[in-house]
Amino acid sequence: MSELVAAEDVLLFVNAAVTATGQREFRSSAAEQRLSLGFLHEYVRVNYRPLYASCLALDINDHNAALVVEQLLRTPGEAGDGEGRLVAARLARMAPQRVYRLFGRLRETGVNNRRTRAIVREWLAARPDPALDAVKYRSGVKGALRHAHLPPADAETGDFLFAPGKRVRYGNPTLEAYRRAHYDESAVYALPFSVAEGFAARHGVDRKVFLERIAPRMTRLERLRTTRTAGPGADLRGMPLTRLALHVLALPFAERAERRGELTGALRAAALRAAGPYAGSWGRVAAVLDDSFSSSGSAVKRRRPLAVALGCHFLVEALAAPGAYTGLWTSGGTDPLLVRPDGPTPLGLRILDALDGGPERLVIVSDGWDNAPPGLAGEVLRVWRSRLDPERRTAAVHVNPVYDAGVFDVRRLGPSVPAVGIRDAEDLPALVEIAGFAEGRTGLTELRAYLDRRVADFLAGHGEGEKA
Template identity: 80%
Template sequence: MSSDLVAAEDVLLFVNAAVTATGQREFRATAGEQRLSLAFLHEYVRVNYRPLYAAALALDINDHNAALIVEALLRTPAEAEPLEGRLIAARLAKMPPQRVYRVFRALRAAGVNNRRTRAIVRDWLAGRPDLAHDAVKYRPGLKAAARHAHLPLPGGHGGETGDFLFAPGRRARYAQPVLEAFRRARHEQGALYELPFTVAEGFAARHGIPREVFLERMASRMTRLERLRNRPAATGADLSVMPLTRLALYVLSLPFGERRERRAELTGALRAAARRVAGPHAGSWGRVAAVLDDSWSSSGSAVKRRRPLAVALGCHFLLEALAAPGAYTAHWTSGARDPLLVRPFGATPLGMRIVDALEDAPERLLIVSDGWDNAPPGLAGEVLRVWRSRLDPQRRTSAVHVNPVYDADVFDVRRLAPGVPTAGIRDAEDLPALVEIARFAEGRERLAGLRAYLDRRVGLFLGGAGDGPADGPLAVAAEGAPDSPPDGPTDEALRAIPDGPSDGVPDGPREGGGW
């Protein structure tokens, strides 16, 4: 087997893991098993295919794995490859701030304080819209980042944000409204309604404010997700603008009676979210048949409750939008006919449902399942093998299996049959992109296309024209010869950072000591 084929297989395996795995407990695996498996896979790909490892930041991987990649790359600056610094900066700009601060705290705990790390921390903080807001909402994270990277906060030694973090007793009042509101909220109930919701919650509990009163008065300052989590009917959440998978999770959390009563509202919201995801591709997939897993294992785990089922429900409505009008059929493993009332139940007769789906002679067959075919075991793989080799060798029907559950034992998602490509999936919104990349797993002739695809995604991610670099990450990995120096912060950016020890240096200002 050629080295470029091995590289292609490895990147597909790693992308599947990076899309699905979160290091949390799954239905059939503990959190410890997940983390151990994921740590080995990250180390293997980083050491053997570092350009591919960095290029994964441009794909639709989840934030947990993106954070692990960023941390691993910054821990090993001597091995840096082209485009690495730009990919890290671009990915951090897309991640939720709390996750970014968590990465910075992990780097501090590991003693990673090289020049490139300090430049990336500085540039990311410089891009934050309101550091005073961060000082209130993400106080430990901002404090750790500033100390570790030796970064003076706006205003120098006399800056209010720096005093708020490191010398809180220095000022009797603050000119910045959010800092002053935080100071007043300790003694004045009205001030807490000027703070971010998550910060105000703690003050509300301290002052003994009834939850209903607090939610009503904070409604205007809550984000859409905060309104959805905290009694959406009372706080006026607009379900029609919620992301598809999160909306599916919300629907599945409702009792059956409420789902029936709100059928028109919930169905309309799910279809609106699916149409937003489908965009210009709506109705372009022709005849589509889906096999959707709502067996007992789709209940997930205590920390990922009903997540696999929510992905299947989201994919159902998205496939309905992508298929030609009236050309979509859904086959739930339980035999359910009403998608709004699905629940995790029973065994997984995937083989029987695949036979049902193929009777419709679809142009596309999509299977959404964790791959544990057990009624009877192995029937789905045998059906797909016979169908592909005997009944449809011309591949008139394209088939793709998307799996929302990472299998720690095999460092990948569980597959159904060698002839049917499998892609990991975490959010239903990623289905179109994952179907595109899954097709590269079907044969050797797909290698050139996979390289071009990865290069195009990197180019688009970095804000280019989408053509990607001439010798993209996969080509570099296969040939083993980077064609330019490691790409990180500019020389001007590095010169702006004071020289000092590369790792393990003291962490800047002392508590209460200013700058």
């Protein structure tokens, strides 16, 4: 029993770490989210530290990965074997601005032990272009160097950061472009977009002209963020599935219909990439997808739950055998490209429709607030599992894109079907594997073995990345 409780505690934390970002959700404030997450991190670190550190190898989001790293570095006296490698591997995969923000928090809280300085030193040494970092993340780089008592990467970068008026010109083209951009408009277009944007405004450059000239320096995501739409000629096929779904949902209905072939093709291509070797291996699959009003998310996470559901629709279609997929939206709609967050959540009725076809797998994508009528989904699943399918011929999983701060977990439909948190639709295949542990039939030993395997794969991938 104690092992089952421990496994449930760790899985509860994994659900939170995959889903929650400390931001406002549809039914809870940012303060409630942060308070709930803070308690969970402290509880799991104190009671299950080796497993807590192992979660860095899972598909938890970067917000929680940074919190895990911070907790581990703040308590060096409790450190276990291999923690340093895990921390280094996870930081190498995180966006640099998040890592610099983490280093800033460590500085503010006075965390400056030997292990922390070593982690900062190794991460900075691995940065491919220190001059670019100095320009793009200037305050973060300065703070990290000062906190860890480290010298700059070279003399020019050091002067740029700590003695900006010392040099008349720089040999490094990025540093020189930054110096010249203060008075020369042409130098603006040799800088990263996020830096060039401020200089363009200072020079009074027309926004449209600036975006046209800076386009070669912009990433695909920056191009999508700075225009209302990516024109019909834009290449969307390299976009990650959930980001692409968010982009599609931000388009007007008329444009979605007009570009139906292009957008559907891009979504299916992204889903196939996410499915990888699992494509076509799931047999007959039915999915119940929540497009009720609560899927609109919040002001800071607009349409995120609906985007996850749309991404899962195309991903499950790719995972199912050809022609063996049925997608059912709670609204009753049949056109996934024109979904919108509206109406109640009749999950129970849609689950009945899904089970009527006798699928081998049932995937439910919802925030779990079944309200038309309330509780029907849980009762349907209970009766179905206990009376109609006790042999578990149909594998079922509930993936929930919304963290419920009040219960320190994602909201569940009932004990009959495991529930796991999800942030990005492309993580669905890995989360379905974790859902097997959430059914309560396995204990801590099996979960520990699974985490050990994920850690080994994670560190092996980091080693290959370093060699490359």
